[in-house]
Amino acid sequence: MLDIGFLELMLIGVVALLVLGPERLPKAARTAGLWIGKIKRTVSGMQREISAQLEAEELRQKLNEQQKKLDDSLKKAKQDVESIADAPSASSAQPSAQADTEQRVARASARLDDALQTVREDLPSDTDTADQKDRPHS
Numbered sequence: 001m002l003d004i005g006f007l008e009l010m011l012i013g014v015v016a017l018l019v020l021g022p023e024r025l026p027k028a029a030r031t032a033g034l035w036i037g038k039i040k041r042t043v044s045g046m047q048r049e050i051s052a053q054l055e056a057e058e059l060r061q062k063l064n065e066q067q068k069k070l071d072d073s074l075k076k077a078k079q080d081v082e083s084i085a086d087a088p089s090a091s092s093a094q095p096s097a098q099a100d101t102e103q104r105v106a107r108a109s110a111r112l113d114d115a116l117q118t119v120r121e122d123l124p125s126d127t128d129t130a131d132q133k134d135r136p137h138s
Contacts, residue, residue, distance in 0.1 A: 065121055073115025080108030 022029050084104045 066119065069122065070115070070119050073112070075120065077108060077112045077115065080104065080111060084108060 016028065017025055084101060
């Protein structure tokens with residue numbers, strides 16, 4: 001923390017002994033030690049709070065990214081389903097409309113499965129979240 005060598009400490013001790021005297025020096029040293037301890041605890045607490053806030057912000061960003069991915073995937077799936085629903089009425093005169101509809105359904109199903117798989121891969125596993133809960137905050 002502070003780059004104070006042995007000679008500097010000796011000089012501070014001699015000056016304190018001359019200024020305070022031998023009767024008041026031990027009490028002053030204890031008081032200084034208490035204040036230094038309080039300051040260290042306060043700084044440590046502030047560091048923990050800042051660290052917790054940064055972790056919370058990172059989690060919020062990850063959650064927002066996952067939500068956007070999920071929303072995009074659901075929009076694509078909805079568009080596919082709507083196009084499938086609109087297709088039979090527009091192409092009911094064609095004999096291959098049934099096969100075309102089945103192909104569209106298969107593609108929409110595959111896209112939906114891909115979207116769900118992507119979301120599952122990007123989510124943290126249960127062991128990761130359990131490790132984070134059990135990990136002490138330092």
